[in-house]
Amino acid sequence: MSNLLLVHSSEGRDELLHYTLASLNLYEVEKCEEILAPKLLNGDAFPCLKCLAWSADGSSLATGNFDGRVSIFSVNRTDAPFVSLGDLLPMHSRPCNGIAWNAAHKSVLAVGFDEHSADMSLFIVNLTRCLTCRSSASSKRGLLLCPCETSEKVQYKCGSGESTDSIVWQRSNADVLLRGASKTCIQVLDLRCGFRPQICVTTKATCGLDIDYFRDTLVSSYDVNVVKLWDLRQANHRLFAIDIPSPIVKSAWNPNRSGSLAYLYQYSKVIKTCQAWCASKSSERTLSSRFLPASMFNFDWMSTFSWLPSFRDYVAAASDSQGVAICRYGQSDLLTWNPNNELLFSSDSKNIQCKTFTDDISVVMKRRAQAGYGLPDGMVLSRHAKLCSDDEQLTWLWSWLETAWKLQEEEQVSLSGTRFPGIKAVLLSSVNDRCMSFDEPIVALAKGECRQINISQNRANCLTLCGWNELLKSSFFYADPVLLKLFEEGDFERALFITAITKRIPLFRSLLAEQAKSSEKRYNEIQSVMALILATPRYSGSLSVWNATCANLQKTVENNYLKALLSFFSEVNGGRCSMDDVLKLQDIAFCDKVAMALLYLPMHRLMAFVDKLLNDSWASGSLYGLLCTGISAEKDSVSLIQNYLDRTSDVQTAAVLFILNGSFAFSLHQSSLVYRIVNSYLTLLDRWQLWKERAELHQAIANHDPNNILSLPYTILGCSYCQQPIYSSPIRLNQWHTRVAYCPECKRPLPQCALCSLNVGFTPSCKQGSLCFL
Template identity: 25%
Template sequence: MSTKLEVIWTPQPNKFITWGTDICLYELQQLRNNSNPNIKLSSTYGANLLATNTNHHYVKCLDIHPKVDSDLLMAIGNIYGKVTLSTFGPSSIFDAQGLPGKDFVPRHSRPCNTVLWNPIDNNVLAVGLEKYRSDFGVLLWDIMKFPTSTENNSGRLSMNTVQLAVELAKPTAEFGISESAHSLDWFRSSSKQMAVGMNNKNIKLLDFRDPNKVVISNLTKAVYGVCVDPHNEKHLASYSDNQSFIWDIRNFEKPILTLSHAKPLLKIEWCPTKYNLLGALQKDSSCITLYDIQHTLVGNEEIEPSVLERNVLPGSPHNITSFSWHASDENRFLTIALSGSIIDYTVFDRITLNWGATSHVVWTYGCKTMKYIQDNTLNDISYKIKKRAKLEYGLKDEFWKNSEIIEDEMLSNVWNWLYLSGKLVDKGVFGDKDIVRGAYCKHPGVQSILKIDPNSNKSEVVNMNWADLGNTNCTGTIRVYRHDDRQKAMRLCSWHFDSYTNALLEFLQQLEKDQSCTRAAAIAVFNLKIKLAIEILGRAPDHAHNGPTLQIVAMALAGFCDDKNSTWKHYCSALRTKLSDPYLKALFAFLTADNYNYDNVLNENGIAVDDRVAFACMFLPDNKLHSYLKKLSETLTEEGNLDGLLLTGTNADGIKLLQKYLDATGDIQSTALIGVQAFSEDINSDAVKGWVESYRNLLDTWQLWNERAKFDIMLSAYRPNEKQPQQVFVSCNFCGKSISACMQGLSRTRGQFTRMGSAANNNLKMSSCPNCRKPLPRCAICLMHMGTKLVL
């Protein structure tokens, strides 16, 4: 009886065989709601037992006939050396040929180590046997030349028939007298060539067309599991103990690769569906080790292969005894364990993602399929850049028009701020605009405008009574700081309504139209217009965001009292944190602040940066104002938040901020456009030049030639002194060499170009190539030679 448990796929892709004590045939079945297969192989497949063959004992090896038919023919070798052909029950095809039940018996009994059908000549069966002193270790049988039984009229075999049977029962070829054959494999390119592991000491390459049989031989103990790579017959693999070897038959003396394993090996097998993938099974192991062998050529020389190793756990709870690759399904194999459990497993292959020039993500899905994701489904930064470029983003004549194209709120705010700051500079709000620009402040930041000195040029402190502001329930005062620089900074923040009540009303009305009611109410409160804030919240429509809630907030705000011991202040201070809207939280934080501590307002990240800066300019003392603005600028720069340009302006700190933004988002388009148009004084810096070239190359990659040309035209307006390099050259039709050196005022003397010195040579007249002396092409209209006259 056999103690082995083996599994093997049949040529029929939906059937497999297991064998040990019995030989069983199974058919795959997909798992569905109503399906109930005999065994479950995976989450998607099960199998039903179709037939069992119990007629064979002491089975040592087995192979299935490679012909794909509805019937299966097996060659079964036992421990006595006999090879029997068998099927699972009646076979209309093979029974007609008289094949089932045929025995192929060597002259001397010894164990049969391996049987293997020829993949080309399917009638030929190779058998590897143990050593016998006067017999061969490798036998080839032709199953169609085996005699059939014929009886005479008396029911007995004639003497001629018996004599013919003895002659025809001989193998068609023999090799290896007094030698053992441990394993063998056919070469797929020829039906007469095979590799055999023999005698525990060598692998021999046989060609049965050669009378001498032996072609090549080496010395090695790795004679087990010999298998030829199905995709490259120059390579074969074998193993011994806990080492496997990869051989190149062109240089068979030593292996090109040696793989070491922790335990002795039971089986190795090449994957038939993937190049250079070798599977290995170790003893007492529940995993399959896969070796992806990468062969590399340097010139015409093949260097030592590199190997990627993976351990695959099919999920068997017991040690695996065998595995079998599927012949057609990629990376799929079966395993069988000591317990008899069978697992159907597909290896998830490593994939290589490729990002196309058209922003498509492409990857391989097996050997025959490629999948991709279109850029419009990714919605990543490259897709956005391409979409914006086609809309002429960043090329508008007014900065604010770019904000209408962009969907990003932060970028929209940046372009609007650049438009505002540029207008303020042109109007001379910050002083002499020529001096400002000469100091590299075309778009000055708040930090560069605030030149307040607490010692000599400090701000004015104004204490205002709440009662004077129309709040009759209040008896205290509110402290406000005034300074010309503060007013200028607030104008940069769009808070230019210190003495312009109408401007404040117009600004708040616009916010209401934009459905930013809470922001409008908060700004009104920050400008000490509490009644106006109540009206704004009361007018909030019910369908607006938090509409009914805002009207309740208006009721709460109507009871404002500045007494620090008042019930209103106590409860509003406690319940403020439960509000979700940042502007409402800041509004009540301002009204309930103790000792003019406005940290809860200034550190509320949901509030726009320009509102926080304007609030700081209005309510913080000089020393705290500088400290807060410096800390906020550093934080925004580190985050790559372009709202920080309000603080830095277009200087070196602004360049650093743009670089941080680029690192965080990959938006080379906005970085380059802002760098060119807002940092015109630094346009020739290395950073800006790098951004510009990267964006130009990106447009070229996408073949957006019109957009690239428009960008270059815009760029030339900011670089009026920069001359574009020559991009068109004249070359000879015959030799192909450039003649532009001569056209630029150089003459050739003894193979060298020299500068022409006389004024008469300023009008160059050439009729031939200075390199090959062949005539230059003529104009189709005037018949003058091209390049005849060039006035330098």
């Protein structure tokens, strides 16, 4: 007598369906380690069932009988739990060995029958078409799978003269079905490719086919007293074979743990579980086993079992005479290292040393890659700043990249070897480098010794790179976008710093009166500093008193931008401003320091200051130094990016910078630092299976280096059976105008594509496409 146990999980709730002694019982599962009372009963209305299948949404149930009848029921969780929708009958009476619902298309059902010399054994049926034909069916036996109605009901059929021992759909691809055939082989059928199986594994273990929930290539099956595990990527060699002393009842993969398989044999008092670690080398493959005794369920012995997906580490078991019970299956396993190099364990479903940690850099990089980070989308680079808004340095980087790109595109700067020029290269270029002098840095300045502003076309371009691009065209009465943005963000101190340097104090006063609150402490500090700045040209007393006043006020303010202004406007060193005191202050933005130096330092002091900032950036692994060096294949730029990579492990940003600038080329030597950085990121995208993002970056590289595209490492395709290479180079791949789906040496199917699961070289025709029902 069959003893079947199924589970359906939906919205955190599990339901169990148990068939025994011609009755079908429905249970609602709760976390309690005791025998469950059935929620719904349906008496003796289900005699001679051999297999059951519950649809993915839990609304439909299919039952297979020993006489071949397949009945479809609607699961109604009320007084009448199982409402019949109709029956399917084979043309020749024989047992139904397996039923499988398609997870992506709830009306599609695969049915496997026993062997018959004059009929097929595997049918894939669209129930929507079948049930619409029911009213017109004249036969009292139900909906017959007969030849005259095949075109309307059956989407696919195969297995003439064979038996279908078990069937299972692949979870990640609704077009792929695995079939155990006649105790001879396991076939992988891709319904888009017609009738021929794409993979055929020779074995007698064709019953109980099941696929791991986490890896669709890991498959289990069993024969009378042996369980076998297979990897479809190397289908000609099994991974493991587990010998059992008695006939096997059931085997099933754990839906909550990768590589964990449980199996039960006849009249057993234990459920055995095994954890498979599948390495590429056979010597590194291991299999560990544990036992779950019947006493944990308060049973004498068990007839079947099922995992509970919603309740982690819980198992349900059934006995013919004692009903259904569940219990917790605890395990003690080492989980992983956290980003702070602390170890996290779990013991019996409880975490030990579990804390809230920030995302690891690999998690951050993958999230950004999925959002299109670094892809050259028409060179609109500022959009990438939104993907890293939590990182101030990267936000500035992408804004600077777009500014530098526009400066090069508008031909204001013409430098070879880089798309993103730096300040050093711009200053040393020969584009209209005529020096001009501007006095009176403040509008109200009417007397006294004026500070001189040295401006040339090159320095003006450098100010644009610093974000002060509105300096030469600013108005005393209208705010530029940079200033308005600072007020929107509430950064009043930096706004005062910029307006004081760029001669727009009256404009700042009007904006401050509109947006700041006079009750705030910072507002009073800003007003005090601004009053002192405006009093600078009118002061005619002693310089020592003036310096003391500035020094005392400098001690009371907290913001470094205000301290910088007080240092700038205090007369020291014989009546001249000490720029070193200003530029040495911390917490002043890198670009603001550079902009101020561009305005007030002569060339020899300016270059020395830029070199000092560059050395500081190099030592701290900061990308702000790229403002000075730009992005190129030169040593300064590459070493700066390398130090940033060493500090943060952000290989993504490092690689993207080289790709966008065109510094990386396929023809680079593999020992080159740029080559290794970019190739590491491309390999990382392959591991994450982000094929589209990887292809777009590959195309961006090819646009810069089309003549040497074949220098990049490529994969040589080989047959899984005879191990002979199929293509010797990527050029031959494009020369195959007529492709075939089999190996030219052994005539067996070629490897499958990881994306579409089609065989390499397969080109679907219109006729074959009509066989695909999905």
